[in-house]
Amino acid sequence: AQTVTQSQPEMSVQEAETVTLSCTYDTSESDYYLFWYKQPPSRQMILVIRQEAYKQQNATENRFSVNFQKAAKSFSLKISDSQLGDAAMYFCAYGKSNTGNQFYFGTGTSLTVIP
Amino acid sequence: GAVVSQHPSRVICKSGTSVKIECRSLDFQATTMFWYRQFPKQSLMLMATSNEGSKATYEQGVEKDKFLINHASLTLSTLTVTSAHPEDSSFYICSAREIAGGSREQFFGPGTRLTVL
Numbered sequence: 001a002q003t004v005t006q007s008q009p010e011m012s013v014q015e016a017e018t019v020t021l022s023c024t025y026d027t028s029e030s031d032y033y034l035f036w037y038k039q040p041p042s043r044q045m046i047l048v049i050r051q052e053a054y055k056q057q058n059a060t061e062n063r064f065s066v067n068f069q070k071a072a073k074s075f076s077l078k079i080s081d082s083q084l085g086d087a088a089m090y091f092c093a094y095g096k097s098n099t100g101n102q103f104y105f106g107t108g109t110s111l112t113v114i115p
Numbered sequence: 116g117a118v119v120s121q122h123p124s125r126v127i128c129k130s131g132t133s134v135k136i137e138c139r140s141l142d143f144q145a146t147t148m149f150w151y152r153q154f155p156k157q158s159l160m161l162m163a164t165s166n167e168g169s170k171a172t173y174e175q176g177v178e179k180d181k182f183l184i185n186h187a188s189l190t191l192s193t194l195t196v197t198s199a200h201p202e203d204s205s206f207y208i209c210s211a212r213e214i215a216g217g218s219r220e221q222f223f224g225p226g227t228r229l230t231v232l
Binding site for chain 1: 147149151153157158159160161164172206208210212219220221223225226
C-alpha cells in the first residue's frame with residue numbers, strides 16, 4: 001500500500017492568519033489523485049480540496065490552496081484567513097487512479113485556531 | 116449532493132456476538148464502497164473495498180472471515196463483525212464512489228462507533 005506521511009501531529013494558527021499543513025507520499029505510480037479531508041469533532045469526513053496528479057496547476061478552493069510538487073511527492077495545504085470553524089483534524093489522502101480507487105490516509109494534523 | 120448514511124451510529128454488544136453495520140448511498144448509485152476503521156486519535160485505515168455483485172477485496176492483515184462484507188445493491192453495503200471481541204471496538208466509517216464519479220471523490224458516512232464489552 002502507498003504510504004502517506006503528515007509530519008505535523010498538531011498545528012495552531014491565529015484567527016485570520018495563514019497556516020500550511022504538510023503531506024508527503026510514496027508511490028511508484030504516475031497517475032493518481034490527492035485529497036485533503038477535514039474531520040471535525042463530529043467525525044464526519046469533509047472534502048476540502050482535491051488535486052489530480054496529471055495537472056500541474058495547483059488546486060484552489062476559496063481560502064484553501066495546495067502546493068503540489070510531484071517530483072518531490074509533496075502535497076501541502078495552505079489555509080488563508082483562518083477561521084474558528086477551520087479547527088479540526090486534517091487528513092491528507094492518496095487515491096489510486098485504477099478502477100478500485102482505494103484511498104490511503106496520512107496520520108492527520110490537529111489544527112487549533114486561536115481567537 | 117451525494118449523501119452517505121450509516122446505521123447504527125452507535126452500538127454496544129457483548130463479546131462473542133455479531134454486529135451488522137449498514138452503509139447506504141442515499142442519492143446516488145455506488146458500484147464501489149469502502150470500509151475503514153479509525154482508532155481514537157488515529158488515521159482511517161482502509162479495511163476493504165466492497166464491490167456490488169462480487170466479493171469484497173480486503174487489505175493485507177484484515178481477516179475476511181472476521182469482517183464480512185456484502186454489497187447486495189448499488190446503494191447498500193453491509194459490514195458484519197463476527198464474534199466481536201473488545202479489540203474490535205473502534206469507529207467504523209464507510210465511503211462510496213459514484214458510478215460516474217470522474218472526480219474520484221469518495222463520499223463518507225458519519226461513522227459507527229462499536230463498543231464490545
